[in-house]
Amino acid sequence: MQGLKKEWEIEPHEQHHEKADYAGAMPRWCPGCGDHSALNAVKRLCYEKQLPPERTVVVSGIGCSSRFPHYMKTYGFHGLHGRAFPVACGVKSRRPDLHVFMVTGDGDCCAIGAGHWIHALRYNMDITVILLDNNVYGLTKNQTSPTTRLGEHTNTHPRGAIIPPLSPLTVALGVANTSFVAQTVDWNPAHVFNCIEAAHAHRGTSFVRILQRCPHFSAHVFDAPVHDPSLLLMLEHENGVGLEPDKLKKLPNRMGHDPANLEEARAIAAREDVYPIGLLYRNEHAACYDDFTSHGLSMTQLEKQTAIRAAIDKFAI
Amino acid sequence: MQATIPEAAPVTVQSAKNVDEHIIEIVSDSGEGAQTCGQLFADLCARNGNGIWTVEIIPAEIEPPKRSRAGASGNRIRIGSHAITNAGDCADIVVAFNEQVLYSRIDSGALRPGTIVYVDGSWLADSDERVVEQYRAAIADFRARGYQVIPLPIVEECLRYADDVRKGKNIWVLGLLCAIYDLEEARVQESIAKKFGKKGPDAVKKNAQLFTAGYQWALKHVEQRFHVAPIAGAGTRAQVVMNGNQAIALGIMSAGIEVCSMYPITPATSASHFLAAAFEQTGGIVHQAEDEIAAIGFAIGCSYAGKTAVTITSGPGLALKTEFIGYAVMAEVPLVIVVVQRGGPSTGLPTKVEQGDLLAALHASPGDAPKIVMAPATIEECFHFMITARKLAEEFRGPVMVLSDANLATGQQPFAKPEFDPNWLAAPLDMSPWEHETPPFAWDPETGLSRRPIPGQRGGEYVLTGLAHDEHSHVAYESSINQRAMKMRSRKLAVLQSALRPPVAHGGDEGDLLVVGWGSTLGTIEEAVDRLRTEGGKVSSVHLRFFSPMEPGLKAIFRRFRKVMTVEVNYSDDAGDPWITEDSRRYSPLAQMLRSHTLTDVDCWSRVPGSPIPPEMIVTELRKVLDGMGRGEDVCRG
Numbered sequence: 001m002q003g004l005k006k007e008w009e010i011e012p013h014e015q016h017h018e019k020a021d022y023a024g025a026m027p028r029w030c031p032g033c034g035d036h037s038a039l040n041a042v043k044r045l046c047y048e049k050q051l052p053p054e055r056t057v058v059v060s061g062i063g064c065s066s067r068f069p070h071y072m073k074t075y076g077f078h079g080l081h082g083r084a085f086p087v088a089c090g091v092k093s094r095r096p097d098l099h100v101f102m103v104t105g106d107g108d109c110c111a112i113g114a115g116h117w118i119h120a121l122r123y124n125m126d127i128t129v130i131l132l133d134n135n136v137y138g139l140t141k142n143q144t145s146p147t148t149r150l151g152e153h154t155n156t157h158p159r160g161a162i163i164p165p166l167s168p169l170t171v172a173l174g175v176a177n178t179s180f181v182a183q184t185v186d187w188n189p190a191h192v193f194n195c196i197e198a199a200h201a202h203r204g205t206s207f208v209r210i211l212q213r214c215p216h217f218s219a220h221v222f223d224a225p226v227h228d229p230s231l232l233l234m235l236e237h238e239n240g241v242g243l244e245p246d247k248l249k250k251l252p253n254r255m256g257h258d259p260a261n262l263e264e265a266r267a268i269a270a271r272e273d274v275y276p277i278g279l280l281y282r283n284e285h286a287a288c289y290d291d292f293t294s295h296g297l298s299m300t301q302l303e304k305q306t307a308i309r310a311a312i313d314k315f316a317i
Numbered sequence: 318m319q320a321t322i323p324e325a326a327p328v329t330v331q332s333a334k335n336v337d338e339h340i341i342e343i344v345s346d347s348g349e350g351a352q353t354c355g356q357l358f359a360d361l362c363a364r365n366g367n368g369i370w371t372v373e374i375i376p377a378e379i380e381p382p383k384r385s386r387a388g389a390s391g392n393r394i395r396i397g398s399h400a401i402t403n404a405g406d407c408a409d410i411v412v413a414f415n416e417q418v419l420y421s422r423i424d425s426g427a428l429r430p431g432t433i434v435y436v437d438g439s440w441l442a443d444s445d446e447r448v449v450e451q452y453r454a455a456i457a458d459f460r461a462r463g464y465q466v467i468p469l470p471i472v473e474e475c476l477r478y479a480d481d482v483r484k485g486k487n488i489w490v491l492g493l494l495c496a497i498y499d500l501e502e503a504r505v506q507e508s509i510a511k512k513f514g515k516k517g518p519d520a521v522k523k524n525a526q527l528f529t530a531g532y533q534w535a536l537k538h539v540e541q542r543f544h545v546a547p548i549a550g551a552g553t554r555a556q557v558v559m560n561g562n563q564a565i566a567l568g569i570m571s572a573g574i575e576v577c578s579m580y581p582i583t584p585a586t587s588a589s590h591f592l593a594a595a596f597e598q599t600g601g602i603v604h605q606a607e608d609e610i611a612a613i614g615f616a617i618g619c620s621y622a623g624k625t626a627v628t629i630t631s632g633p634g635l636a637l638k639t640e641f642i643g644y645a646v647m648a649e650v651p652l653v654i655v656v657v658q659r660g661g662p663s664t665g666l667p668t669k670v671e672q673g674d675l676l677a678a679l680h681a682s683p684g685d686a687p688k689i690v691m692a693p694a695t696i697e698e699c700f701h702f703m704i705t706a707r708k709l710a711e712e713f714r715g716p717v718m719v720l721s722d723a724n725l726a727t728g729q730q731p732f733a734k735p736e737f738d739p740n741w742l743a744a745p746l747d748m749s750p751w752e753h754e755t756p757p758f759a760w761d762p763e764t765g766l767s768r769r770p771i772p773g774q775r776g777g778e779y780v781l782t783g784l785a786h787d788e789h790s791h792v793a794y795e796s797s798i799n800q801r802a803m804k805m806r807s808r809k810l811a812v813l814q815s816a817l818r819p820p821v822a823h824g825g826d827e828g829d830l831l832v833v834g835w836g837s838t839l840g841t842i843e844e845a846v847d848r849l850r851t852e853g854g855k856v857s858s859v860h861l862r863f864f865s866p867m868e869p870g871l872k873a874i875f876r877r878f879r880k881v882m883t884v885e886v887n888y889s890d891d892a893g894d895p896w897i898t899e900d901s902r903r904y905s906p907l908a909q910m911l912r913s914h915t916l917t918d919v920d921c922w923s924r925v926p927g928s929p930i931p932p933e934m935i936v937t938e939l940r941k942v943l944d945g946m947g948r949g950e951d952v953c954r955g
């Protein structure tokens with residue numbers, strides 16, 4: 001195509017992909033693990049949007065949840081514990097053509113990776129982030145995580161967690177330049193899909209926290225909202241994340257919330273009596289660091305050569 | 318005020334005396350611009366066709382107290398009629414803006430009896446009696462030490478042209494030095510216009526006046542002037558002059574690297590400062606990450622996506638990056654890691670030279686992580702090694718560590734202007750479909766080399782992982798797979814070694830003593846060797862650039878000498894110290910490596926002065942070793 005460098009050229013004959021084309025290795029998560037739900041949603045999104053597998057990259061850290069990329073048949077980066085954010089940003093930095101997803105766990109994101117989490121939200125690069133929050137360290141077998149509720153028994157706190165948990169929602173909404181914060185629950189696949197679809201459509205870092213059941217180590221922690229849907233507070237708005245009418249009916253507790261309203265989003269996120277689900281906040285105008293990191297991508301090799309020669313010449317004597 | 322300062326009498330100026338080389342130091346309180354003065358002077362000498370080497374004199378604090386012994390800020394410039402490769406020994410001329418800062422230079426052994434000391438005499442007129450007293454005492458002390466002390470009326474002279482003399486003294490002194498060294502005034506004025514042009518015509522005019530004033534004052538009042546002839550043939554070859562960090566930055570751009578991901582740390586940061594501005598034109602970015610771990614993670618992400626990136630840091634940052642370095646080895650991600658070493662351990666000596674990160678570069682990682690480690694020895698190599706480093710990173714599919722140090726980072730030296738070659742740039746991304754049957758780690762069973770698919774290549778989809786994996790990048794814990802994969806990653810280094818040339822000894826091919834060095838000490842060690850050889854010492858040196866893989870043929874070279882020892886800016890126990898025995902002695906890092914690599918009894922002499930080791934100090938040490946050998950002591954038991 002004229003004007004575009006070879007490496008950015010879009011192939012004229014688009015390929016069609018079947019859903020199975022996105023399926024990688026057989027998931028090794030426990031039966032009933034909430035991670036399956038997120039995997040299904042991402043695969044469905046790739047299929048429905050026909051994302052080219054070769055231009056889709058799933059980045060993760062370490063944890064049960066971070067095994068995610070292996071179960072996709074796209075490009076993947078299964079990295080280090082806590083360090084998925086900088087890697088995902090780096091992948092995106094010079095490759096605006098790539099769809100970058102990032103999957104992380106509550107230990108990966110909110111403990112060891114907390115610093116990167118905050119700064120990645122601030123950078124607001126065009127990445128879809130999925131936090132699979134099971135309130136526990138799964139892979140390393142049942143240790144307290146930053147989101148473990150007070151009093152929950154784990155292997156590191158056999159008498160129960162001693163400090164109140166942090167809320168990933170209030171933290172995310174507290175970070176300057178955050179642009180997309182949503183929450184959903186693994187046992188409502190339609191809502192999980194709708195959230196991830198909206199997240200992917202958003203330009204910027206979209207942060208989706210999924211309350212994820214871990215039947216192996218924290219089986220009961222979400223029992224209450226699973227059995228009593230009125231504990232889920234469905235956020236509704238024309239600019240929010242909706243749900244098909246038949247599924248919406250099953251969620252009796254609903255409230256109108258404009259995702260542009262940050263103050264209200266923070267108030268909702270802070271509520272402890274209910275689990276808000278849906279889109280808490282979206283700002284399409286937040287600065288995107290990608291605008292900076294893509295600097296010079298359109299330069300030709302010849303332009304670069306001339307500029308480098310000039311830079312060397314400045315030191316000539 | 319005037320009354321108390323002795324008027325400098327006009328002198329009959331002698332014609333400039335020809336000298337082969339000279340060492341000049343300019344020191345001031347921090348913020349008075351002695352560094353700028355030194356850099357401009359060095360630059361002018363380089364333009365004049367002289368060989369130069371500079372060392373920054375940096376106070377430990379940002380704003381040390383005024384007139385304090387520890388507060389010296391400035392520059393040492395060694396100029397010559399031949400190529401200059403190191404900072405040399407004692408200064409011939411020192412210009413000090415106050416007498417107290419001079420003490421830190423005296424403590425560092427930078428002066429000798431006979432050194433000409435120009436010191437601002439205006440302190441004699443200071444309103445604070447204690448200052449006057451300090452000044453008097455110091456001058457008497459300097460004279461007693463045998464320096465030729467010459468007071469200068471810097472402040473009064475500058476007050477004629479500038480209201481804030483703190484900002485003007487340095488240019489007056491520049492004028493003085495240019496007159497002393499017979500540099501053409503017109504050419505200097507040009508440089509001043511260039512340097513201060515950004516600050517507007519007023520600044521240019523004021524500085525031009527200050528310069529001329531200093532120049533004229535020197536012509537009238539300074540007795541001893543010197544002429545250091547340009548290098549023969551200077552002006553016929555295109556040259557550039559820059560410091561090592563600028564060379565690294567230019568090398569990064571010339572290598573076609575588009576992303577430098579970093580977290581600020583001295584003495585690496587200035588490379589990123591330069592790049593941040595220069596990338597505006599050449600089309601790249603400096604990513605200032607939230608910490609060093611994020612910096613390397615970002616770089617690895619970028620490399621994975623096809624654009625080999627660089628991350629640049631110093632020792633403490635290297636410590637943080639180690640987990641990701643292991644990842645880059647395991648997952649075979651091309652990456653360039655520059656470590657501009659400073660004094661350690663811990664926060665150590667942030668602005669000072671040391672070579673203490675060699676073993677960390679090699680080994681700091683979970684498990685055995687074979688990677689390429691190389692170190693430039695000159696500023697010119699700082700430039701060219703970046704181009705080599707990116708190519709090696711891609712060719713050998715893994716991280717390449719480049720070790721520089723504070724001495725190279727801030728030292729300025731002229732070298733042949735690099736003739737930019739378009740082949741230095743990275744090739745554009747290959748987005749053609751991946752050959753379907755080829756796995757992402759199709760290790761060549763002989764060499765361990767393989768090609769990697771880049772996101773965007775259809776059919777190449779794979780999941781990179783830091784877990785043990787097979788050639789499909791599938792997680793695999795089977796012992797046979799792990800053994801094979803480790804073998805393949807290690808084999809690459811052996812293959813690279815086969816492409817390296819054995820080092821060539823400086824001096825002679827055989828003899829009594831072989832000195833082994835690395836990094837910024839190249840010029841110093843060779844100068845020391847040359848001096849000893851003129852005395853008849855059978856001493857030679859080799860200087861290593863590659864440490865992993867190690868340069869080939871070392872054992873054969875070592876065998877031709879009776880004794881082998883390293884000289885390093887590093888710590889090692891001195892043999893003979895209390896409790897230090899053959900058994901307990903800790904050797905310096907390079908000596909440790911060479912001992913295990915060559916099974917030779919490699920000795921070491923190393924020091925951690927926080928400044929470059931002067932050649933004469935090495936001469937003295939080596940002379941002792943040679944004398945001992947004359948008595949049949951200490952021979953190699955290789």
Ligand SMILES: Cc1ncc(C[n+]2csc(CCOP(=O)(O)OP(=O)(O)O)c2C)c(N)n1
Binds near residue numbers: 065066104106107
């Ligand atoms: C540097 C480092 N520290 C510790 C670990 C061990 N580790 C692996 S996963 C994990 C916690 C995982 O918990 P979470 O992120 O919540 O993921 P989950 O398994 O629950 O999905 C820990 C501590 C590691 N791999 N690397």
Ligand code: SF4
Binds near residue numbers: 035213217
């Ligand atoms: S341990 Fe928990 S989080 Fe991990 S796979 Fe099993 S159910 Fe899922």
Ligand SMILES: [Mg+2]
Binds near residue numbers: 063106
């Ligand atoms: Mg977890």
